[in-house]
Structures are given as C-alpha cells and as structure tokens.
Amino acid sequence: MDNQVSWKERISYGLGDTASNLVFQMITMYLMFFYTDVYGLNVAAVGTLFLVARVIDAFDSPIIGVIIDRTHTKWGKSRPFFLWLAIPFSIVAVLTFMTPDFGNTGKLVYAYFTYIVLGILYAAINLPLTSLLTSMTSNSQERTVVNSVRMIFGQLGGLVVSIGVLPLVAVFGKGNQQQGFLWTMVLFASIAVVLFFITFANTRERVQMGDKNQVVPFKDGVKALKGNLPWWILLFMNVFFWVGMTSKGQSAVFYLKYNLGREDLVPLVNGLNVILLVGIALMPMLAKRIGKRNTALLGIAIGAASQLFVYVAAVMSSIPILIGAVAIGNVGIGFAVGLMYAMLADTVDYGEWRSGIRAQGLLTASSSFGVKFGMGIGGAVAAWVLAIGNYVPNQEQADSGLAAIQFNFVWIPFICFLICALLLLFYKLEFDQKMIGELETQRQSGAASIQA
Numbered sequence: 309m310d311n312q313v314s315w316k317e318r319i320s321y322g323l324g325d326t327a328s329n330l331v332f333q334m335i336t337m338y339l340m341f342f343y344t345d346v347y348g349l350n351v352a353a354v355g356t357l358f359l360v361a362r363v364i365d366a367f368d369s370p371i372i373g374v375i376i377d378r379t380h381t382k383w384g385k386s387r388p389f390f391l392w393l394a395i396p397f398s399i400v401a402v403l404t405f406m407t408p409d410f411g412n413t414g415k416l417v418y419a420y421f422t423y424i425v426l427g428i429l430y431a432a433i434n435l436p437l438t439s440l441l442t443s444m445t446s447n448s449q450e451r452t453v454v455n456s457v458r459m460i461f462g463q464l465g466g467l468v469v470s471i472g473v474l475p476l477v478a479v480f481g482k483g484n485q486q487q488g489f490l491w492t493m494v495l496f497a498s499i500a501v502v503l504f505f506i507t508f509a510n511t512r513e514r515v516q517m518g519d520k521n522q523v524v525p526f527k528d529g530v531k532a533l534k535g536n537l538p539w540w541i542l543l544f545m546n547v548f549f550w551v552g553m554t555s556k557g558q559s560a561v562f563y564l565k566y567n568l569g570r571e572d573l574v575p576l577v578n579g580l581n582v583i584l585l586v587g588i589a590l591m592p593m594l595a596k597r598i599g600k601r602n603t604a605l606l607g608i609a610i611g612a613a614s615q616l617f618v619y620v621a622a623v624m625s626s627i628p629i630l631i632g633a634v635a636i637g638n639v640g641i642g643f644a645v646g647l648m649y650a651m652l653a654d655t656v657d658y659g660e661w662r663s664g665i666r667a668q669g670l671l672t673a674s675s676s677f678g679v680k681f682g683m684g685i686g687g688a689v690a691a692w693v694l695a696i697g698n699y700v701p702n703q704e705q706a707d708s709g710l711a712a713i714q715f716n717f718v719w720i721p722f723i724c725f726l727i728c729a730l731l732l733l734f735y736k737l738e739f740d741q742k743m744i745g746e747l748e749t750q751r752q753s754g755a756a757s758i759q760a
Contacts, residue, residue, distance in 0.1 A: 313444055313454050320510030321444070321454060322461030324390065324437045327503035329465030330496040331401045332430065333557075337578060338473060338489070339404075340558040340687060343419060345701045346485045347407050353416055355691025361420060362684020365427035369677040372432050376439050384513035386436035386443060394504035397429040398497035405493040407486040427680055433504065442653045443513035452592050452600065455650040459588045459642075463581060469496070470578035538737040539655040539671055542648065545731045546678020547685070549608075549644070552724030554686030559716035562694075566705045567713055568625065580634050587642020595647060600654075604647045605732045610640025612725035619718045644728075654737055690716040 313321075340358075343349045349357075379385045404422040408415070441458075445451055473492055481488020560578060565571040587607060594603040614637025621630035656671045697712025699705060705713070 312447075313450060317444070317511055318454050318457040319461070320507050321437075321440070322458045323503045324507035324511075325458045325462030326465035327394075327500035327507070328430070328434045328437065329462045330469060330500050331397070331426075331493075332434075333466040333469035334401075334405075334473065334493065334496065335426075336554055336557040336683070337469060337560065339423075340691060341561045342405065342489055344691075346489060347415060347419070348701075349416060349419060350412075351691055351699055351701070352695035355688045355695060357416070357420055357423065358687030358691060359684050361424045361427060362680050362687070365424055365431070365680050365684070367677075368428050369431050369435060369680065372435050373439070373671070376436060383508070384440075384443065386440040387508055387511060387513060389433055389436040390504045390508035393429060393433040394501045394508075397426075397433050397504075398501045400426045400429055401497045401500075402490070402493050405489045407490070431680065437507070438649055438652065440511060440513065441649060442656045443515045444511065446515045446657070448650075448654060448657075449592075449596065451653050452595050452647070452650045455653070456588050456592050456646050458649070459646040460585055463584045463588065463642075466584075467579065467582045470581050471575045474575055536655060536659045536671075538651070538658060538735055541731050541735050542652050542655060543678055545728050546648065547682040548724045548727045548731070549648075550679050550682025551686040551689070552721035552728075553641075554683045555690045555716050555720040555724075558687055558690050559713055562699075562713045563717040567622070567710050567717075568627070568630075570627070573627070577631065577634060580631065580638055583635050583638040584642035584645060587639040588646040589642075590639075591643050591646040594643065600647050600651050601732055601735045601737075604644045604651070605729060607640040607643025607645075607647075608725050608729045608732065611637045611644070612722055612729065613637075614640065615718055615722035615725065622714055622718060651735075651737070658737055686720070689720065693720075 340354060343354045343357075344351050376385050376389075379388065381388045383391070400422060404426050406422075408418060410418055437458075441451055441455060444454060476492040476495070477485055477488030479488075480491035561571070561574050564573050564577060591603060591607075594606070598606075614633045617633035617636070618630060621627075621633055652671070659671055693712045693716055694709070697706075697708040697710075699709045699712060
C-alpha cells in the first residue's frame with residue numbers, strides 16, 4: 309500500500325496537465341494561424357521563428373532537469389516549481405497572444421521574445437510535473453495508472469482548447485480576431501494558475517534515494533545516461549512524435565479552411581481529440597496484458613494507418629471518412645501518449661539501477677526536450693512547406709498551396725509515426741524486471757547507513 313496514490317492526489321496531479329495544455333494546445337493548434345492570418349507575419353519568417361526559438365529553448369530542458377535534481381525544499385524537488393512559476397508562466401502566455409503594432413521587424417522581434425520565454429517557462433513548470441511522477445510511487449503499474457489520469461485530465465484541457473477557442477474568439481473579439489485571441493488566452497491562463505496551485509497543494513513526493521537531501525551533481529547525473537538505451541530511444545521517439553503531431557495540429561485549421569472550404573468544422577475535428585481519452589482509458593488494461601512497449605507500438609501503428617485513410621478522405625473530399633479516420637487515429641495515439649511518460653519514469657529507475665545515481669530531473673528532461681525540439685522542427689517544416697507552396701493568407705490558394713497544406717496534414721505525421729514504430733521495436737526495458745527488487749534493496753541499505 310506504500311506505493312498507492314489516492315484519487316485526490318491522482319486528480320490533483322492530472323489538473324497540472326490540464327493547466328499546461330490550456331496553453332500548450334493553443335500553441336500547437338493555433339499559433340501558426342495566429343501569427344500568419346491574425347498578426348500578419350510572413351509565413352516563411354514564422355517557420356524560421358519556430359525552428360530557432362525551439363532549438364534555443366530545447367536546450368534549457370537539461371538545465372532545468374539539473375536544477376530539479378539540485379533543488380531541496382520542504383516541499384520536495386519538483387512540487388515547488390508549480391508554486392513559483394504558475395503566475396509568470398500565465399502572464400507570458402497572455403503576452404504571446406498580444407498584437408502590438410511595432411512594424412514588421414518589431415512584430416517579429418516581439419514574437420521571438422515572447423515565444424522563447426514562454427517555451428522556457430513551459431519547460432520549467434511542465435518538466436517538474438513529469439519528474440514528480442517518479443517520486444510519487446515506485447510501483448511501475450501504479451505509475452501507469454497515475455500517468456493515465458494525468459493524460460485524461462491533460463486531454464480535457466486540450467479538448468477545451470479544441471472546441472472552445474474559435475467560438476470564444478468570436479465572442480470576445482466581436483469580429484476582431486486579435487482581441488478575441490488575446491482575451492481567450494487571458495481566460496485560459498487565469499484558470500491555469502488556479503490548477504497549478506491545486507497540483508502543488510495536493511501532491512506528495514515519496515520515493516527518495518537513501519539521503520533525501522542529496523544534491524545530484526551534473527557530472528554524476530550524466531552517469532545515469534550511460535548505457536541507458538531505453539532513455540535514448542524514448543528521447544528520439546519524443547522528437548519524431550511531436551514533429552508529426554505539431555505539423556498535423558498546426559495544419560488542421562488551414563486544411564479545413566482552404567482545402568475543404570469548411571472552416572466551420574475546425575471545432576469538430578479538433579474536438580475529436582477527446583477520443584484520445586478512449587485510448588488513454590484502455591491503455592492501463594492493455595499495458596498490463598501485453599506490456600507498455602507493445603501497447604505503445606500498437607497505438608502508433610493505428611495512428612500511422614489512420615493517416616492513410618485521411619489521404620483517402622482528401623482524395624474523395626469526404627467529410628465522413630475524414631472524421632472517422634481522425635477519430636480512429638486518436639484512439640491509437642491515446643495509447644502512445646498515455647504511456648510515454650510512464651515509460652520515461654521507468655528509465656529513471658533503470659539509470660539508477662545501472663549507475664547508483666537517481667537523476668530524475670535530468671532524465672525526465674528528455675520529455676520536454678523532445679516535445680519542444682519536435683514542435684520546433686514540426687512547426688518550421690510545416691511553415692516552410694507552405695512557403696514553398698506559395699501559400700497566401702486569407703486568399704483562395706493555388707494548387708501548389710493546397711498540396712502543401714495536404715502534405716503537412718497527411719504525410720509528415722505518417723512518416724513520423726512510422727519512425728516512432730521502428731524505434732519502439734528496440735525498446736526492451738519492461739523485460740528486465742529484476743531491477744525493481746534490487747533497487748528497493750539499494751534504497752533501504754542507503755537509508756539504513758544514513759540513520760546509522
């Protein structure tokens with residue numbers, strides 16, 4: 309029972325991801341559209357912005373991971389970041405969706421500054437959420453359950469964004485999309501602050517090394533990476549996964565508006581992200597039966613196959629086929645999304661088992677690194693493809709522009725999901741079960757020596 313996490317704590321942990329997704333999904337789904345069609349930035353410049361900002365920003369994740377490992381407070385290593393950063397994160401999120409008229413160069417500089425700072429703060433508040441999982445329980449199956457709760461509540465935040473953004477923009481903006489996006493972000497950011505405080509108040513850190521006050525130096529933390537092949541696999545998988553997801557998410561509004569002429573369907577198609585909850589809910593049962601790796605592999609395969617049906621829908625201009633393909637794909641993606649963080653937590657144990665060093669901050673930093681690096685590449689490539697296709701905002705698109713939008717929405721995700729599936733074939737960690745018992749013995753021995 310020492311490994312059991314109460315439902316109050318599980319839900320509070322999940323609300324932290326709800327808060328994160330109220331901002332993160334705004335970036336994923338709408339920022340490229342906001343920059344090009346609302347703020348008036350050049351599409352090629354936006355592509356470069358996404359890449360430069362995310363590459364710079366991605367390398368802050370290991371630094372933040374080391375800071376977590378070196379943090380010692382009465383609240384633990386991970387929890388205090390929710391208290392310290394909730395308000396700054398939300399303020400910068402609002403600034404990112406402001407539209408000051410600084411001229412073309414000034415607007416681009418403003419976009420660079422706010423986007424980079426938002427990315428840094430997102431890593432600094434979301435990475436502790438991932439590292440916290442490794443400290444809440446040492447039971448692998450319990451981590452799967454707790455993480456599935458996190459994913460469900462995270463998707464609820466994403467669902468609010470998917471369904472609510474454009475109607476809220478219309479209500480708040482009354483025809484002015486700049487004001488509409490700004491006040492929508494003010495609403496989401498305010499809710500996020502409250503939810504982060506709830507996560508801070510109701511979660512606990514239980515799993516510690518022998519000396520809970522130990523500060524892990526960076527050079528020691530790196531030892532936990534040596535020979536940790538599962539960690540490296542998940543790192544690269546995270547990158548390719550988010551390249552595909554970002555390209556698809558950013559392109560959905562373009563595809564529905566220009567290729568199908570059905571901008572009214574944006575809330576519906578984006579709202580189908582709720583079906584990820586089906587995959588996430590089924591994931592713990594499947595993972596217990598066939599293993600985490602196989603469940604994630606099955607989900608990625610379903611996601612890749614669904615992209616082929618999205619292409620069929622594009623060829624036939626069939627809305628029902630499109631909706632069906634997106635829905636089925638989201639079930640599969642739910643399997644994978646629900647497991648990646650739980651699998652990453654297992655690599656922390658694996659690194660500790662091999663090296664004797666528990667560097668939970670540094671190792672879980674790969675999640676943030678992968679997300680941001682993948683988002684940067686995905687957003688940049690999608691914008692550059694639009695530029696190559698001669699995309700023109702708020703105009704009827706030429707055939708080259710329509711082809712570019714379709715490539716972003718269909719084929720980039722398909723290719724990335726195939727790469728993720730190939731990487732998963734080499735993931736073998738869950739078959740190395742003896743480490744759990746040995747780790748518990750090591751921790752108990754360390755605690756006993758300290759007490760003596």
